[in-house]
Amino acid sequence: MLNTQSLRKRLTDPIEAFQSLGETINTPHGPLVFQDNGAKVLAVAHLDSIGTTRPRLKKGIVRCTQLDDRLGAWVLLDILPKMGIHCDILLTDSEESGQSTAKYFTDTDRYNWIFEFDRAGTDVVLYEYKTDQLCELLEGYGFQIGYGSFSDICFLDPEVSAINFGVGYHRQHTRHCYARLRDTEAMVNRFAQFYSDQKDERLEHTPSYTRISDCDELCNKDELYNKHKWEYHAGNYGYTDIDKFREEWSEYQNSLV
C-alpha cells in the first residue's frame, strides 16, 4: 500500500510552498518550479486546480478537487523517490486555464523522455507524441493507450517523446473528484518497470510544427506559442477555422468551471 502520510499536505499546500523544492521562474502565468536532480528523465505535474475542497481519505479512496493534479505532484515528489526513481521535476501553474507555465521551460532536449501523471483513470495518452512504435512499447508493459485533449506536456516542444500516465483520479474539475489509491499504486508499479527498462533509451520525437525555441528571440513567445498550439489543436479536432475553434474551445473550458 502507498504511504499516504504526505498526501494531505501536497493536496492543501499553497503553490508558494513548492517553490523551496527547486529553482523558481516567475512568469506572467504564475511560477514554474524546476528541481534539478541531474537526471536523464523529466517528470512534470501541475499545481493549479479548478476549485479547492478539504481532502477526505477513507478505505483507500481519497476525495478532493485538487487531486488533478496534486496527486501527480505527490507521486513525483513523495512516491517515486522512495522507490529509487530520481527524475528532474517540473512543477507548473495555469494548466487548467490552458496557459501552462511548462512552455517557459526550454531545456528539454537533454532528456531521454518526459512524463507526467496527470490523467484520469488508468490509461495513457500521447497527444502529438503518438506513434505506432511508442504505442507498442507502452502496450508491451500492459498500458492501454487512450485519447486526450491536452496537458502540460503539450506545452513543451521537445525532440523527445512525452507520455501522460493515468494516476487514478475521476470526476476531475468537479467537487466530486476522487481517486482509488489502489489504481494509483498499480499505475506507479507499472511505470517503475517501464522506467527501469527505458530510462537510458532516448525516445526520439520530431516536433510537428516550427519549434518555438528556433524562432527569433525577439518575437513574442506567448503569441507565437499560442499560434502554433491553436493550429495544432484545431487541426487535431478537424477545424479549419482557427477563430471558430478558439471560440468553441474557450466555451468548452468555461463550461467545466
Ligand SMILES: [Zn+2]
Ligand atoms: Zn490536470
